[in-house]
Amino acid sequence: MKKYNFSAGPSILPKEVFAEAAKAVTDYNGSGLSLMEMSHRGPEFTEILTGARAKIKALMQLGDDYEVLFLQGGASSQFLMVPINILPSNGTAAYVDTGTWSTKAIKEAKLFGGVDVIASSAENGFNYVPKDWTVSDQHSYLHITTNNTIYGTEMHVTPLVDCPLVADMSSDIFSRPWDYDKYDLIYAGAQKNMGPAGTTLVVVKKDLLGKVDRDIPTMLDYNTHIKKESAFNTPPVFPIYVCYLTLQWIEKMGGPKAMAERNRLKAEAIYKAIDESALFEGFSAEEDRSFMNATFTIKDASREKAFVEFCSERGIVGIKGHRSVGGFRASIYNAMDQEGVDALVEAMKEFEKGS
Amino acid sequence: MKKYNFSAGPSILPKEVFAEAAKAVTDYNGSGLSLMEMSHRGPEFTEILTGARAKIKALMQLGDDYEVLFLQGGASSQFLMVPINILPSNGTAAYVDTGTWSTKAIKEAKLFGGVDVIASSAENGFNYVPKDWTVSDQHSYLHITTNNTIYGTEMHVTPLVDCPLVADMSSDIFSRPWDYDKYDLIYAGAQKNMGPAGTTLVVVKKDLLGKVDRDIPTMLDYNTHIKKESAFNTPPVFPIYVCYLTLQWIEKMGGPKAMAERNRLKAEAIYKAIDESALFEGFSAEEDRSFMNATFTIKDASREKAFVEFCSERGIVGIKGHRSVGGFRASIYNAMDQEGVDALVEAMKEFEKGS
Numbered sequence: 001m002k003k004y005n006f007s008a009g010p011s012i013l014p015k016e017v018f019a020e021a022a023k024a025v026t027d028y029n030g031s032g033l034s035l036m037e038m039s040h041r042g043p044e045f046t047e048i049l050t051g052a053r054a055k056i057k058a059l060m061q062l063g064d065d066y067e068v069l070f071l072q073g074g075a076s077s078q079f080l081m082v083p084i085n086i087l088p089s090n091g092t093a094a095y096v097d098t099g100t101w102s103t104k105a106i107k108e109a110k111l112f113g114g115v116d117v118i119a120s121s122a123e124n125g126f127n128y129v130p131k132d133w134t135v136s137d138q139h140s141y142l143h144i145t146t147n148n149t150i151y152g153t154e155m156h157v158t159p160l161v162d163c164p165l166v167a168d169m170s171s172d173i174f175s176r177p178w179d180y181d182k183y184d185l186i187y188a189g190a191q192k193n194m195g196p197a198g199t200t201l202v203v204v205k206k207d208l209l210g211k212v213d214r215d216i217p218t219m220l221d222y223n224t225h226i227k228k229e230s231a232f233n234t235p236p237v238f239p240i241y242v243c244y245l246t247l248q249w250i251e252k253m254g255g256p257k258a259m260a261e262r263n264r265l266k267a268e269a270i271y272k273a274i275d276e277s278a279l280f281e282g283f284s285a286e287e288d289r290s291f292m293n294a295t296f297t298i299k300d301a302s303r304e305k306a307f308v309e310f311c312s313e314r315g316i317v318g319i320k321g322h323r324s325v326g327g328f329r330a331s332i333y334n335a336m337d338q339e340g341v342d343a344l345v346e347a348m349k350e351f352e353k354g355s
Numbered sequence: 356m357k358k359y360n361f362s363a364g365p366s367i368l369p370k371e372v373f374a375e376a377a378k379a380v381t382d383y384n385g386s387g388l389s390l391m392e393m394s395h396r397g398p399e400f401t402e403i404l405t406g407a408r409a410k411i412k413a414l415m416q417l418g419d420d421y422e423v424l425f426l427q428g429g430a431s432s433q434f435l436m437v438p439i440n441i442l443p444s445n446g447t448a449a450y451v452d453t454g455t456w457s458t459k460a461i462k463e464a465k466l467f468g469g470v471d472v473i474a475s476s477a478e479n480g481f482n483y484v485p486k487d488w489t490v491s492d493q494h495s496y497l498h499i500t501t502n503n504t505i506y507g508t509e510m511h512v513t514p515l516v517d518c519p520l521v522a523d524m525s526s527d528i529f530s531r532p533w534d535y536d537k538y539d540l541i542y543a544g545a546q547k548n549m550g551p552a553g554t555t556l557v558v559v560k561k562d563l564l565g566k567v568d569r570d571i572p573t574m575l576d577y578n579t580h581i582k583k584e585s586a587f588n589t590p591p592v593f594p595i596y597v598c599y600l601t602l603q604w605i606e607k608m609g610g611p612k613a614m615a616e617r618n619r620l621k622a623e624a625i626y627k628a629i630d631e632s633a634l635f636e637g638f639s640a641e642e643d644r645s646f647m648n649a650t651f652t653i654k655d656a657s658r659e660k661a662f663v664e665f666c667s668e669r670g671i672v673g674i675k676g677h678r679s680v681g682g683f684r685a686s687i688y689n690a691m692d693q694e695g696v697d698a699l700v701e702a703m704k705e706f707e708k709g710s
Contacts, residue, residue, distance in 0.1 A: 010391060010589065018392075033360055036368065038362065039364075072428045197395060197591055199553075232431070238551055238593060
């Protein structure tokens with residue numbers, strides 16, 4: 001039975017990426033060696049790392065004032081690396097709290113300086129993205145989370161601000177053309193639109209750094225990794241390779257613009273099914289609906305498990321909602337195709353018909 | 356042509372591990388899904404993570420007073436995580452400096468408290484392991500590096516000390532039966548004897564923790580990861596799986612005891628060839644010779660490149676020495692078999708004969 005994988009992350013990647021990656025595990029490029037046993041300073045991996053970093057810049061249309069790093073430790077490690085690098089102890093950073101991940105980022109920033117939570121949608125269970133806030137040029141930076149996987153909310157416009165702009169784009173990076181050059185620092189755990197778990201992308205504008213006077217431990221200092229072209233110590237070779245394959249797939253498919261069109265059609269199909277249903281309800285505010293994670297609940301909560309099983313019998317997996325929201329979550333990242341979404345929509349309709 | 360890979364790390368792993376890992380990239384265990392697209396909270400990966408953590412404890416013969424974590428960031432991140440977790444700001448840690456990696460660990464520790472470098476072999480280019488030192492029960496801990504990849508030196512006895520004992524075992528873990536229970540904290544980047552690049556093993560005795568009063572950022576706090584059974588955030592799924600396969604291979608082969616016997620035979624063969632040669636010379640002091648990395652130089656340095664090429668024509672790769680030592684380094688980790696070592700020894704003899 002064909003599987004349709006709606007997992008929130010780690011999540012679906014293109015089949016052809018998996019096929020190519022599998023080859024590299026046993027014999028990379030006809031070398032007779034696995035990519036996993038090759039030196040990270042050898043020509044093969046150097047080409048991969050250089051290629052992946054260049055591809056990121058090309059897809060984001062960024063210039064030489066930005067640096068691209070493949071680090072480790074997930075977005076969770078960036079929650080502390082951001083403030084340790086760019087929040088002076090006597091400075092204040094502004095954060096918009098759009099749920100779990102923002103909240104965790106806020107907690108870490110407080111260890112290093114002042115934090116203004118300038119807006120939060122906590123009072124409504126984070127089902128929308130706050131828009132009514134201001135930030136001043138006195139803030140060290142503004143931190144936002146562009147897509148909130150758990151709640152299925154997404155920012156559809158980049159805020160224009162007078163201070164440096166920092167974003168956690170873990171779950172919607174490369175899902176659309178975007179004004180990446182309005183951001184001073186972007187980070188993203190790879191395991192949604194970019195690759196498998198095990199590496200974290202950091203894109204940073206160089207002039208943002210070097211302005212705090214604390215002693216930053218070597219591995220936590222962005223400049224350490226910039227100076228060594230993202231190979232200060234052994235990088236996570238295989239996860240980076242799979243990212244590179246995925247980035248090449250994005251390019252081949254037409255880049256972020258083509259992804260956005262593909263993602264829009266998928267999201268429209270799911271939200272239409274939700275809105276037309278008498279059984280299912282959307283969780284997030286309409287104008288903030290995520291194009292990556294469609295969250296919805298069922299009016300009769302006692303039938304939640306039955307719907308998950310109904311889907312599972314049709315090869316549809318990974319649709320259980322996060323425990324803090326309940327219901328369902330269909331993650332429709334770049335690699336999910338229309339066929340998968342159609343299968344889900346069909347299942348929703350059939351399940352409702354049979355109710 | 357068959358390749359013999361002597362790379363220092365990332366390095367050779369068993370062929371059967373690569374074969375099994377490749378299958379999981381396209382279809383994990385007949386699930387129809389790649390392991391890389393599966394949720395890290397699902398039953399499949401939970402079984403892998405639990406199994407790998409248990410296997411580590413079994414191979415080390417450790418009890419429930421120890422915790423096993425698969426983290427990210429390499430040993431380089433442990434250089435700071437160790438002191439931030441266990442060196443009080445008014446405490447002093449003892450470090451033995453056996454070269455590059457120890458030196459880097461010392462640098463990070465100084466950010467968090469006092470550091471006594473109680474011994475160093477720097478004056479002799481780190482070609483031996485200092486033995487003439489004492490440590491007091493007033494030290495917060497003693498830090499050692501059991502094997503020094505770059506220089507080819509290895510500690511063959513665990514020091515008996517009155518303070519907690521911490522070791523970087525990145526390059527000789529699981530290469531021998533060892534008194535792991537004499538250590539309070541062990542860490543190791545995976546990419547030598549344990550798996551591919553992308554995860555770092557930390558084994559910690561629980562009662563060592565909770566004794567510093569600084570605010571530790573969440574991701575740097577060992578207790579964060581202990582509480583969440585090494586899945587606080589998304590772990591590096593695929594690298595951990597490949598470690599698990601490698602650990603199973605070690606067990607199947609007879610465990611650390613069988614590895615030690617295998618490694619001893621390989622090391623003896625190489626060092627014998629070095630000692631019998633009029634052309635090659637061993638780099639490290641005889642009593643401290645590493646069973647993992649045999650370092651040697653060539654008396655006529657102008658012929659270095661020629662020997663590397665001579666080897667390469669025979670499928671022998673990865674033997675160039677680290678730039679700080681020069682010459683050659685044959686890394687003969689667990690997965691390297693006697694056939695590979697014999698091929699290298701043969702190449703050394705033939706090259707010398709033709710000289």
